[in-house]
Amino acid sequence: MHICPRCESNRSEVVSHSPVKDAWEVLLCPVCLFTWRTSEPDSITDPAKYKSAFKVNPKDIPNAAHVPPIPERL
């Protein structure tokens, strides 16, 4: 388990390993759908250093505006 740098959930999973062994992994957070590579700068990978303006509160995700709205069934 890994901590998502953006929404700080602990449910992130590895979705890809580097073709060259042990160079990096790609992780995906199933809560806020943030994706990152472990070799990125710590301003991306470290929850404490991730820019505050881009943090996501998991509670806000269900309230995100639908673009476009889901239309009525005909």
Added chain:
Amino acid sequence: MAYKDFRDFLNTLEKEGQLLTISDEVKPEPDLAAANKALSNLGDKTPALFFNNIYGYTDARIAMNVMGSWPNHALMMGMPKNTPLKEQFFEFARRYEQFPVPVKREETAPFHEVEITEDINLFDILPLFRLNQGDGGFYLDKAILVSRDLDDPDTYGKQNVGLYRMQVKGKNRLGIQPVPQHDIAIHIRQAEERGENLKVAIALGCEPVITTAASTPLLYDQSEYEMAGAIQGEPYRVVKAKDADLDLPWGAEVILEGEVLAGEREYEGPFGEFTGHYSGGRAMPVIQINRVYHRKQPIFEHLYIGMPWTETDYMIGVNTSVPLFQQLKDAFPNEIVAVNAMYTHGLVAIISTKTRYGGFAKAVGMRALTTPHGLGYCKLVIVVDEGVDPFNLPQVMWALSTKLHPKHDAVIVPGLSILPLDPGSDPAGMTHKMILDATTPVAPDIRGHYSQPLDSPLGVAEWEKKLSQMLR
């Protein structure tokens, strides 16, 4: 002239000195985006970049900035790389009028070499990477997406080929941003009203002509493939998709086939956009990928997008200006001279026109607001005289400085539509718009002191020719 496929165009760029290969090892982040942003800062004649040594990958090959300069745009059209921009505009407009050129159908394509239908993992198949620091993930932002009108599937032109940003949000899942003014939003609505998934196909690594047509604001029932044929001067080659009645570009490197999942919305973004701002996060439709095919050792094409100018602006500059030019000419065939809608995808448009009578230029500006592209863009329309080159900003600034009287010539029209990505729109998707009439007043609009326009000394044209020869 047509390019056989994406690789053929890259070979041309290399021969013309417009492709720079980076063989030193680079990190996927931040090097790929940083190199491209740095390149954009170096002027408007930059080469494409080709990366073949990327940390952690064994054989990834990534091409970027493929159309990120005026020389590369000229080469896309098969013109000499030093062709002036205004000449590229008028040649594009001439070819635009050759539309439609019917497609050429093929049975197989090079991308059929490798096919994957089980355990699809886009993170393994594609060398994905982050562009801007606040991006919510890895994006496909130079892929074309093909979909069909469900109410009228037999009208060829209503098959849409468009460029939309797509976030890779799972091993076989993409998020897509369907801006309401764009055609894909119509197809998604049709499918969701039926409760059906919408079949789509996505092509990566295409010849630049189809990328150009896909990013041109054509009318809804105009075929991008038939426009690609017009721009390249011969029929565009397509091959059928396997899971849907959709045409695919024959020369692509990678194809993803899938479907937009009816009624699903999922958190997407933010993404650094062409407006020079991040888009924010919203819940957007989801595409499930069911089939992938690609050439062996595919070349992955990507585009850096961010604070203008970047490749995006070169890619959508001329081809945004020309449809506005043609649609304004339809209304005012004897007056419209040229249109420059290259600034932030036409949020600013500059129109050069003759004026028949007082107030005419303002009418031209209002017509621009009601063109299909103007409905989502054209927040500021500047109208200048026929003698002002709208591609020459110093001339445009001169016209604004001397011809415009704010009391008479600044027109604000309230409460119009705009694409929601405009960070100034409030609420998102709504804005006031402004027309600045920087043309010389003509009767009965009699005002100002414009009876003595400055002329040039006699013989300037001859001296210009003589001096330019001496300077070679």
